[in-house]
Amino acid sequence: MSLTVYNTQTRGKEPFVTLKPQKVAMYCCGVTVYDHCHLGHARSYIGWDVVRRYLQWRGYQVHYVQNFTDIDDKILNRAKAEGNSMEAIAERYIAAYFEDIRRLNVLDADEYPRVTEHIESICSLIQSLEEKGYAYAVEGDVYYSVRQFTEYGKLSGRRLEQMQAGASRRVDLNNSERTKQDPFDFALWKAAKSDEPAWNSPWSKGRPGWHIECSAMIRARLGEND
Numbered sequence: 001m002s003l004t005v006y007n008t009q010t011r012g013k014e015p016f017v018t019l020k021p022q023k024v025a026m027y028c029c030g031v032t033v034y035d036h037c038h039l040g041h042a043r044s045y046i047g048w049d050v051v052r053r054y055l056q057w058r059g060y061q062v063h064y065v066q067n068f069t070d071i072d073d074k075i076l077n078r079a080k081a082e083g084n085s086m087e088a089i090a091e092r093y094i095a096a097y098f099e100d101i102r103r104l105n106v107l108d109a110d111e112y113p114r115v116t117e118h119i120e121s122i123c124s125l126i127q128s129l130e131e132k133g134y135a136y137a138v139e140g141d142v143y144y145s146v147r148q149f150t151e152y153g154k155l156s157g158r159r160l161e162q163m164q165a166g167a168s169r170r171v172d173l174n175n176s177e178r179t180k181q182d183p184f185d186f187a188l189w190k191a192a193k194s195d196e197p198a199w200n201s202p203w204s205k206g207r208p209g210w211h212i213e214c215s216a217m218i219r220a221r222l223g224e225n226d
Contacts, residue, residue, distance in 0.1 A: 002015055002016075003015070003016040003058060004016060008155050008156075008157075009154060009155055011157070018060070022059060022060055022061060023060065023061045023062075023063070024055050024060045024061070024062045024063070025062075025063050025065075025222045026048070026051070026052060026055075026062060026063065026064045026065065027065045027066070027067075027214070027217075027218045027221070027222060028044075028045070028048045028064070028065070028066045028109070029066075029067065029214050030066040030067040030068050030069065030112070031068065031069070031093070031097055032069040032072050032074060032075065032210075033068055033069065033070055033075065033089070033090045033092075033093035033094050033097065034072065034074040034075040034077075034078045034089060034093060035074075035078070035093060036093065036096050036100070037096070037097055037100050037101070041097075041100075042100070042101075042104060045066075045101055045104075045106050046104060046106060048064075048066075049106045049107055052064050052107065053107070063110050063111075063222070064107075064109045064110050064111075065109055065110060065111045065112075065113065065217075065218075065221050065222060066109040066111075066112060067112065067113050067114065067115070067213070067214060067217050068090070068094055068097075068112055068113075068114045068115070069114075069115050069210070069213060070086070070087075070090035070094075070114045070115055070116050071086060071090075071115050071116055071197065071207050071208070072210060075089050075090060076196060076197075080195075086197055090114075111221055113217045113220070113221055115208060115213045115217070118213070118216055118217050118220055119199045119201075119208065121216040121217070121219065121220040122189075122208045122212055122213060122216040123189075123201050123202065124216075125212060125215060125216045125219065126142055126188045126189055126201075126208075126212060127202065129144065129188070130142065133145075133148055134148050134149060135188055136181065137189075137203045138179040138180075139179055139191065140191030140203055140204030140206060141179065141187060141189060141190055141191050141203070141204070141206075142187070142188045142189035142203050142209075143180050143181070143185040143186065143187055143188060144185055144186050144187075144188050144211065144212075145181065145182070145185055146160065146182060146184040146185055146186070147160070147182060147184070160184055186209065186211050187209030187210075187211070188208070188209045188211065188212045189201060189203055189204070189206055189207070189208060189209060189212075190206050190207055190208075190209055191203070191204035191205070191206040192204070192205055192206045192207055
């Protein structure tokens with residue numbers, strides 16, 4: 001019996017066809033390591049583990065990648081509150097993740113890339129978006145221009161007027177994000193404050209925004225066409 005999957009974009013079931021015969025590359029967005037995992041994390045990783053196991057049972061060779069976001073506002077806030085380092089906070093909750101997930105019998109991923117290991121790849125992707133007119137720099141920050149991409153929202157099936165700017169709580173619409181051209185634009189690169197970890201970039205010493213990280217790690221680990 002042939003395998004079919006639901007295509008979010010077309011809103012229908014379609015035959016499952018891989019780019020390479022009997023090989024599947026899977027990427028799952030991993031945890032931001034600022035706290036212990038919760039039930040929603042368990043649901044997600046058990047679900048994708050079931051998918052991975054099923055594909056393997058069907059005879060596919062699966063390469064499964066799951067990242068750790070180890071630089072983020074929430075991690076920095078936790079580190080500041082505890083008088084600790086970003087690295088120490090990240091390592092603590094990465095260890096806690098593995099303790100929890102192995103109790104649930106979830107198989108390890110083949111790779112666990114970290115954001116801090118992919119700063120160069122992230123900058124390269126941001127530069128590409130900037131060159132194509134989808135991103136713009138302001139005072140050391142770089143934002144994605146949502147309205148420049150006319151098909152934005154086609155996977156979720158939601159229009160911009162149905163969305164709420166800042167719902168992720170990763171933006172401050174009154175302060176650090178005031179330079180955006182549109183409230184829906186989101187940060188790809190953030191100029192660092194004086195007490196924050198920072199990396200060199202074409203725009204400023206800073207750090208990546210949350211939204212760009214997985215896209216860059218997917219390209220770095222699985223290639224642009226995988």
